[in-house]
Amino acid sequence: MSRPFRLAAVVAAASAILLTAAPATAAPDPPPSPPTAVAATTAITPAHVSASVPAAPAKVVNVAHRGASAYAPENTMAAFRLARTQRADMFELDVQETRDHELVLMHDTTLARTTNVEEVFPERAPWQVADFELAEIRRLDAGSWFGPGFQGEPVPTLGEALREMRGSGLGLLLEIKAAELYPGIEHALAEELRRHPYWLSTNRWERRLVVQSFNWQCMRALKGILPWVPVGLLGAPAAERLPRVSQFADQINPPFHGLTAEYVAQVHALRMDVFTWSVQDPAIMRQVIAHGVDGVITDRPDILHSVLAQGPARSP
Helix, strand or coil, X not given: CCCHHHHHHHHHHHCHHHHHCCCCCCCCCCCCCXXXXXXXXCCCCCCCCCCCCCCCCCCCEEEECCCCCCCCCCCCHHHHHHHHXXXXXXXXXXXXXXCCCCEEECCCCECCCXXXXXXXXXXXXXXXXXXXXXXXXXXXXXXXXXXXXXXCCCCCEHHHHHHHHXXXXXXXXXXXXXXXXXXXXXXXXXXXXXXXXXXXXXCCCCCCEEEEECCHHHHHHHHHHCCCCCEEEECCCCHHHHHHHCCCCCEEECECXXXXXXXXXXXXXXXXXXXXXXXXXXXXXXXXXXXXXXEEEECCHHHHHHHHHCCCCCCC
């Protein structure tokens, strides 16, 4: 049986019709077997690879990291719209929870780097996302730090991004940030996603969403709540641990540093995908594509689109 999300990503990227059609009537995937707890590690340990490794996909998924964030302020609607213009296949975003339990898009656990929170709320250091209510965050400018052309760009909620990007032709790679700071955030996320069923297609050929996190226990919990939604583990579990995490994970999403074709093949042998991050240099894009990855996460989807259009060779 083919790895379902890899095929879905290829189909979705090839046809906007599939992305805008109503979900098919296929039943959700059955829930996974109960997994064994696994400790996170970033060490990549090559191991012997079976000769029966599935063939690499013809399509490598172009994922816009926090949107087209080399050209627009990260995690804003401006960056997501630009990702579409620059021919990305998916856009990635980061989700955190406010003090009043609203889901907003922010990479850092503090608001200081990408908003004017220090000016608006000077007495509220260290300006943690979790210490602010949504109404307060709506007062912030999330664009001026990047450039004057983005002055007044707001911090979006997850719901706003899901509504606006529906039918855009892009899939969504959704990262839960710092899940350990927000107990139960996987339940809040599931509730929000259920309000936007477009993103929850249960047709294995039409999936539009992957949820990822560095917190693997959070991903295991989410898989129990929404078993048909693919989940990705950020980081690189040692090769001997891959069989255990494959009980609930659909993707292993490691940094490109130290990534090898052998490790990618080991993941593929367990019917999981590999999306690597975050790659900005065209030469490194070609290198990881040659390793057989299924997706490349980049701030520069236009550059990756050009690299993919050249049809770089893969490793044998």
